[in-house]
Amino acid sequence: MFCCLGRKKRDNEMEKKNCKKEMVERFILQNCKSNEDDSLNESLDESNMIIINDVNNQHKQKPWSGIQWQMIIQTKSLNQIELDEIKSNIRFGILQNLRPATWFWITDIKNTQMIKHSSNIYQKLKSCESQYDQQIFKCIKQMDKKYNDLVFDILRAYANYDVEIGFVKGIEQIVEYLIQQLDPEQYKNLDYSYNQFNRMCDYYEQMVFWMTIHILFNLNYRRILKQNVSFIETDKFKNTLMPQIKCLIEQLQVKISDLIETPLLFYFWKQLKKEDFNRLFDVFLFEGESILLQILLKFLKISEELVCQFQTLADLKIFLNQTLIPFGISKIEKSNQKLMNFIL
Structure with missing residues (x-):
């Protein structure tokens, strides 16, 4: 009898534990529901369309709405959707209340x-x-x-x-x-x-x-x-550097990784606004360090003229680690571009 009671008690505890887990998982998916204020506009104009490379041609496709994200997370696995389609939708932006469920899904x-x-x-x-x-x-x-x-x-x-x-x-x-x-x-x-x-x-x-x-x-x-290993030192990255900046680095006789003091994830975390970094982090989770390298190149390109004016290593390091991103953002805003459109 005592054995039966003990087994019943364990079964009840296990049932409670499973119920709690199911509640949490249900909570994740329930919170995929889009708030009216946050939901993506279904009537997007041409400028807001995402360009996706198709095998035969390029076509324009609207980004997934909150409801579509919810259905995809619930019913699809990553390998059931084209890589370019996932990438473009993540780059378009993830709603705040979708973020937990989406992160769990894209990291699989x-x-x-x-x-x-x-x-x-x-x-x-x-x-x-x-x-x-x-x-x-x-x-x-x-x-x-x-x-x-x-x-x-x-x-x-x-x-x-x-x-x-x-x-x-x-x-x-x-x-x-x-x-x-x-x-x-x-x-x-x-x-x-x-x-x-x-x-x-x-x-x-x-x-x-x-x-x-x-x-x-x-x-x-x-x-x-x-190991303080930086992918900035890869040949692929160095070969895509602007010739003038590459020449400046050679003249100063330093490595690129000596100029950027922190890993790129922390580098952008420090210099971007919170909401902009959150969007970048969404993409980073799916694409990895490569997206951070691409963005660094974009900011170096937009600030190339100023970067090449520095004559000393100390001044260049201060600019790159404290001012490069804010300076680039100011130039982007003056040209009436949206920051995340420029970055991604």
């Missing part, structure tokens, strides 16, 4: 990362002490206290997961940004059940962890952060 972490491991691996990883605990604790002291415990748990889990690297400075910025963007509290007014949560629920916490894995492994940021 359920079918790439999570499927490789047991369902409770994250809980095990964060519950084990890490040799980096003290380093992590010191690193997050300057962060928003609201997220400190959560950031610590995710960073500890990552340190235990990635035995080769463990923890390096920069990972905490990625984790904090993901938490801020995915925090259910900012969406709780859209679903009454989320009023009961005081912090990110277990499901979202795990999703932030796996998205961190995606960025660091799939998008190669663990290599960039640990």
Whole structure:
């Protein structure tokens, strides 16, 4: 009898746990519903159309509406849609209340990362002490206290997961940004059940962890952060530099990576407005570092004349790391272009 009662109790606990998970997953998809203020205009004019390269010809296609995004996320996998079509729709822009569900879908972490491991691996990883605990604790002291415990748990889990690297400075910025963007509290007014949560629920916490894995492994940021490897030094990038800028760098006898002081993800994070960086990050999640390199080239091109006037290494570094993006944006605005149209 006691055995039956124990089994019944475990079954009830499992049922509650599954119900909570289903509620969270339902919440993600429910919040794909477009607010009237946020929804994309169905009657877009010619200038707002996205140009997609077809096999035989080019045709114009309207970007997906909020409802279309919702249906695609619910019913399609990434490999069921043409790559160019996904890319162009992400570049057009993702609605704020669509962001959690869309990020989970375009990174495909359920079918790439999570499927490789047991369902409770994250809980095990964060519950084990890490040799980096003290380093992590010191690193997050300057962060928003609201997220400190959560950031610590995710960073500890990552340190235990990635035995080769463990923890390096920069990972905490990625984790904090993901938490801020995915925090259910900012969406709780859209679903009454989320009023009961005081912090990110277990499901979202795990999703932030796996998205961190995606960025660091799939998008190669663990290599960039640990080894200070920059794709700016690739021949492909250097060969596409403007001749005058390339000549200036050679005269100063420096590497391009010596001029840009931070990884490009943080570089744009620092210099772009929040809403513009969020849109750029949407594209980065899908396309990786290549999109950041393309954008850097665009800003160097638009500022080429000024860049080539610098005579000293110190002055050039200050301009590139503090002023290049704002200066480029001012030139874009003067020409009445939209920033994100120019960037993407």
